[in-house]
Amino acid sequence: MTALVVAEHDNASLKGSTLNTVTAAIQCGGEVHILVAGHQAAAAAEAASKIAGVAKVLVADAAQFADGLAENVAEQVLALAGTYSHILAPATAYGKNILPRVAAKLDVGQISEITKVDAPDTFERPIYAGNAIATVQSADAVKVITVRGTGFDAAAQGGNAAIENVTAVADSGKSAFVSRELATSDRPELTAAKIIVSGGRGMGSSDNFKILEPLADKLGAAMGASRAAVDAGFVPNDWQVGQTGKIVAPQLYIAVGISGAIQHLAGMKDSKTIVAINKDPEAPIFSVADYGIVGDLFDIVPQLVAELG
Amino acid sequence: MKILVPVKRVVDYNVKVRVKSDGTGVDIANVKMSMNPFDEIAVEEAMRLKEAGKASEVVAVSCGVAQCQETLRTALAIGADRAVLVETDAELQPLAVAKLLKAVADKEQPQLIILGKQAIDDDCNQTGQMLAALLGWPQATFASKVVLEDGKATVTREVDGGLETVALTLPAIVTTDLRLNEPRYVTLPNIMKAKKKPLDVVKPADLGVDVTARLKTLKVAEPPKRSAGVKVPDVATLVAKLKNEAKVI
Numbered sequence: 001m002t003a004l005v006v007a008e009h010d011n012a013s014l015k016g017s018t019l020n021t022v023t024a025a026i027q028c029g030g031e032v033h034i035l036v037a038g039h040q041a042a043a044a045a046e047a048a049s050k051i052a053g054v055a056k057v058l059v060a061d062a063a064q065f066a067d068g069l070a071e072n073v074a075e076q077v078l079a080l081a082g083t084y085s086h087i088l089a090p091a092t093a094y095g096k097n098i099l100p101r102v103a104a105k106l107d108v109g110q111i112s113e114i115t116k117v118d119a120p121d122t123f124e125r126p127i128y129a130g131n132a133i134a135t136v137q138s139a140d141a142v143k144v145i146t147v148r149g150t151g152f153d154a155a156a157q158g159g160n161a162a163i164e165n166v167t168a169v170a171d172s173g174k175s176a177f178v179s180r181e182l183a184t185s186d187r188p189e190l191t192a193a194k195i196i197v198s199g200g201r202g203m204g205s206s207d208n209f210k211i212l213e214p215l216a217d218k219l220g221a222a223m224g225a226s227r228a229a230v231d232a233g234f235v236p237n238d239w240q241v242g243q244t245g246k247i248v249a250p251q252l253y254i255a256v257g258i259s260g261a262i263q264h265l266a267g268m269k270d271s272k273t274i275v276a277i278n279k280d281p282e283a284p285i286f287s288v289a290d291y292g293i294v295g296d297l298f299d300i301v302p303q304l305v306a307e308l309g
Numbered sequence: 310m311k312i313l314v315p316v317k318r319v320v321d322y323n324v325k326v327r328v329k330s331d332g333t334g335v336d337i338a339n340v341k342m343s344m345n346p347f348d349e350i351a352v353e354e355a356m357r358l359k360e361a362g363k364a365s366e367v368v369a370v371s372c373g374v375a376q377c378q379e380t381l382r383t384a385l386a387i388g389a390d391r392a393v394l395v396e397t398d399a400e401l402q403p404l405a406v407a408k409l410l411k412a413v414a415d416k417e418q419p420q421l422i423i424l425g426k427q428a429i430d431d432d433c434n435q436t437g438q439m440l441a442a443l444l445g446w447p448q449a450t451f452a453s454k455v456v457l458e459d460g461k462a463t464v465t466r467e468v469d470g471g472l473e474t475v476a477l478t479l480p481a482i483v484t485t486d487l488r489l490n491e492p493r494y495v496t497l498p499n500i501m502k503a504k505k506k507p508l509d510v511v512k513p514a515d516l517g518v519d520v521t522a523r524l525k526t527l528k529v530a531e532p533p534k535r536s537a538g539v540k541v542p543d544v545a546t547l548v549a550k551l552k553n554e555a556k557v558i
C-alpha cells in the first residue's frame with residue numbers, strides 16, 4: 001500500500017493543512033509520498049521532504065501549476081495515480097476543488113472530509129453539518145480522500161525524503177488564472193490559530209467589530225465570524241466559521257454576539273474550550289459553551305480586555 | 310445558449326436531524342424536505358443570466374425518488390423552462406449522480422452547468438467537480454460572481470484566504486457559494502405557471518448508467534457530546550477559570 005498526498009502550498013512553503021493530511025496518510029498504512037505540483041516550487045518541495053514519515057517527494061514544476069488550477073493539478077495526479085492505494089488532499093478550498101476530478105476519472109467514489117481513519121478502507125466523516133458521524137467503507141481499488149485538518153495532528157519534522165522530478169502534464173488550456181485578492185493580516189491564520197475571537201450578528205456593524213481587536217491582540221488570536229455577520233457585510237467572507245465556511249478547533253473559541261445556529265456550531269464545536277458572550281440567556285450557543293456570560297457584549301468585551309491586563 | 314441546473318432534494322436546513330438509535334442512519338421520516346440551499350442559488354443565477362440575455366433556456370434536473378418532482382416544480386416556479394427527473398429509489402452517491410448528469414448533459418448540450426457547491430445532507434462537495442472531469446470541461450467552484458462574455462465564463466471564487474478569479478472557456482461547470490446571489494421569493498402566480506411546464510421522467514437504465522453505491526455506510530453515530538458548561542457571573546470569574554481551570558490563557 002502506498003499513499004499519495006497532494007500538497008497544498010504556495011511554492012515558497014507548505015500550508016499547514018498538508019501536515020495534517022500527511023498524518024492521515026500515515027494512518028492509512030504503507031508508504032507515504034507527497035506530490036508538489038507548482039511553479040518554481042523547490043522550497044515547498046524541500047519542506048515536504050523534511051516531514052517525518054514521508055518516503056518520497058514528487059515534484060511537477062511548470063507554469064501551468066503556478067496557481068493550482070484544478071484541471072491541471074488533477075491531470076498531474078492522474079498521470080501518477082498508477083499503483084497508489086490511497087490519494088489524499090486537505091479538505092481546504094484547494095483540495096476540495098481538485099480531488100473529485102481525480103476520483104471521477106479513476107471511476108471511484110471519494111470520501112470527503114474524513115475525521116478519523118479506522119482501517120485502510122474505513123473512515124469516519126461528518127454529515128448533516130456534523131450532527132451525525134458516518135463510518136464508511138470503500139471497496140474501490142483506490143481510496144480518494146479529503147482530510148479535515150482538525151481531525152489529525154500535524155505530522156512531525158525530521159524526515160529526509162528523496163525528491164524526484166516528474167514530467168509535468170500539459171496545460172488543459174480551458175482555464176486561466178486571472179487574479180487573486182488575499183487578505184493580509186498579522187493575526188494567525190484562522191484554521192491554525194490556538195485562540196479565536198469570533199463575532200456574530202450581535203456585533204451590529206463592521207465598525208463595531210473593531211472592539212474585538214484589542215481582545216484578539218491581547219490573546220494573539222485570529223478573528224472569525226458567523227455567517228450572519230458576513231452576510232450583513234460586517235466582515236469579509238473568509239472570516240466565516242461554520243458548516244459551509246471554515247472548520248476550526250482551537251484551544252479557545254470566544255463567541256461574541258453569536259446565537260449558535262446549528263450551521264455555526266458545525267464549524268467550531270470541536271474547540272477545546274468555548275466561551276460565549278451573549279445578552280440572550282436562551283441562545284443555543286450556551287448549550288455548547290464551557291463558560292458563558294449573559295450580558296451586553298459592548299460592556300463585557302472592554303471589561304475582558306481590561307481584566308486580561 | 311442553454312443552462313442546465315441540477316437540484317437536490319434534501320432535509321430542510323432548519324431541521325435538527327436525529328441519529329436513529331439503531332445506528333443505521335439519520336431519521337428523516339416525516340421531516341421537512343426542501344431544495345438544497347446552494348442549488349436555489351444556482352437556479353437563481355441561471356435565471357439572472359437568462360434575464361440578462363446571456364442564455365435562452367434554463368433546464369432543471371434532479372436525481373432521486375419520485376418526490377423530487379416537488380423540488381423540480383420549485384425550480385420551475387423560480388423560472389426554469391423545463392425539468393427532467395431521473396427517477397430511482399437507489400441510494401445515490403456523487404459519482405453516480407455525476408454520471409447521470411453527464412448522460413443528461415450529453416442529450417441537452419448545455420453551454421453551462423451550474424450546481425450548488427455541496428449538499429447540506431452529505432456535505433460531500435464533489436458532484437460538480439466530478440461532472441466536470443467526466444465531461445472534460447473546466448470548472449470554477451465556490452463562485453461568488455459569474456460573468457459570461459464571448460464564450461468565456463469569468464468567475465470569482467471564494468478561497469481560504471480571500472477571493473480568486475479564473476476565466477473558463479465554455480462549456481464549463483460552476484458551483485455556487487453562498488454569496489453568489491440571494492434567491493428570489495417564489496410567487497404564487499409562478500407556482501401555478503410551474504405546474505404546466507414540461508417535466509420529463511427517465512430512469513438510470515434509460516441513460517445507461519450503473520448507479521451502484523461505492524461507499525458502504527457501516528454505521529451512523531452521534532458526535533461526541535460536550536458536557537454542559539457554566540454561566541459565570543462576571544469577567545473576573547471568567548478570566549480566572551480560563552487561566553486556572555481550562556488553562557487556555
